């Protein structure tokens with residue numbers, strides 16, 4: 001058997017440097033330490049920690065440096081300034097002092113940028129590159145150069161852009177990284193230009209740093225690899241300046257799972273670590289308090305979701321009918337939703353998932369699909385409300401005990417002065433329930449009518465009270481479904497219990513209190529069903 005030796009492709013993560021340039025992203029020192037360790041564990045080759053000397057956080061991060069098992073810890077910074085020597089440049093000195101394995105300098109590789117932004121000469125720029133790379137090399141560091149604005153610079157003055165790249169390589173840089181700094185270069189241009197560059201600098205010394213301003217940073221990175229580049233710079237979840245950098249959470253699976261790349265290249269991420277990618281992606285979002293992009297390729301919550309009946313029926317026969325890779329390979333999972341796009345297959349898949357028994361030939365199953373579609377048409381959204389769907393299914397199939405009856409509720413909202421003479425708005429709710437013939441009345445105040453109603457409803461449910469003690473509401477979302485006088489309100493409530501179980505319920509009505517009450521009731525009843533409370 002002929003086994004072709006695979007080439008090594010190196011992954012360089014700049015989440016902690018270019019990612020820190022994302023609007024709205026602020027890392028703490030602890031965040032940086034955790035993320036560096038997570039990247040190292042994933043199998044990234046280079047972790048760029050930041051810019052020591054540029055701010056106290058990055059200086060401290062490099063002074064204490066995280067312990068990494070595989071990845072090379074990399075410091076980023078400018079080449080020496082025009083008119084200074086490398087030994088007399090505080091910025092370069094800061095980089096050399098940093099506890100880093102590698103130094104990644106940034107230098108302009110565009111004649112226009114040198115003239116306008118640096119206000120210096122092309123010769124001085126080339127000398128700055130040579131001097132800075134040589135100084136870091138002499139200090140025993142692995143050196144690389146980010147050639148800023150390389151592609152725009154190449155289109156304007158190819159010989160100067162190339163001269164910048166060659167100056168770094170000839171001065172001893174391990175990697176010369178071609179940057180699409182403004183992110184406007186197209187994949188065919190990247191492929192053509194990188195092909196030219198690799199005629200002068202060996203591809204296994206060439207890297208790509210692509211920005212996502214035309215939504216093609218991943219495609220541009222892959223185009224550079226096709227043309228010979230062997231280092232890819234990117235970030236987790238595509239963080240980065242403006243529209244972000246090439247997303248490593250998309251690139252890594254593509255490199256591992258798409259034959260064109262997996263047959264030709266080896267990367268530091270193993271199959272076992274690839275299966276942690278969803279966790280890595282979500283951990284970063286959690287740390288930054290960002291809502292994960294549910295439509296993100298590979299790692300998004302919707303990446304392997306099937307909503308329509310025709311697709312679901314095929315997926316249940318063989319997942320490959322609508323999946324380009326197996327979700328488990330990246331740590332994701334398949335999900336079949338129920339909605340107005342659903343058929344029997346979606347409903348059956350959801351009943352299986354929820355462990356609700358049914359007979360395939362039972363006409364009640366057809367009734368459930370019809371009821372689901374009618375309710376979706378009225379505004380319910382069961383794909384987002386798993387618990388309400390489960391109750392609807394159990395009710396239609398005749399399997400929910402009648403635990404209690406709400407005989408009446410009453411909510412008042414009033415504005416008044418408190419003891420400090422401040423105006424406060426207070427809501428008061430009264431709920432009357434019949435629990436197996438026992439009539440119970442509860443009243444509660446809340447910071448709003450729904451909160452008051454919730455507290456009153458869950459204050460005393462007689463013999464069922466012990467089953468709902470650990471129930472808390474963690475999210476409440478309202479959407480007005482059509483404007484004008486005929487507006488309908490949809491309320492989604494997310495709940496949690498003492499065991500960390502989470503579920504979502506839905507209510508729909510022209511009246512927001514009524515819609516909220518439906519969703520509250522479903523949440524409480526779902527908890528009773530889940531707890532196995534007797535009828």
Ligand SMILES: CC(=O)SCCNC(=O)CCNC(=O)[C@H](O)C(C)(C)COP(=O)(O)OP(=O)(O)OC[C@H]1O[C@@H](n2cnc3c(N)ncnc32)[C@H](O)[C@@H]1OP(=O)(O)O
Pocket residue numbers: 018021051053054055078079080081082106107108117118119128148181241
């Ligand atoms: C494409 C990229 O993403 S590059 C990374 C950009 N990231 C950052 O800039 C974040 C960290 N930066 C900083 O904290 C600050 O800019 C510092 C500490 C580096 C420098 O701050 P200052 O000394 O106040 O300079 P300032 O930021 O105003 O301007 C940058 C200076 O560096 C010069 N410069 C810019 N790039 C380079 C370079 N590659 N090599 C040498 N000099 C450069 C500019 O000409 C300008 O010089 P001037 O002050 O004589 O006009």
Ligand SMILES: CC(=O)C(=O)O
Pocket residue numbers: 018106146147148149179180181182209211
């Ligand atoms: C270096 C860098 O971040 C860029 O050129 O985009």
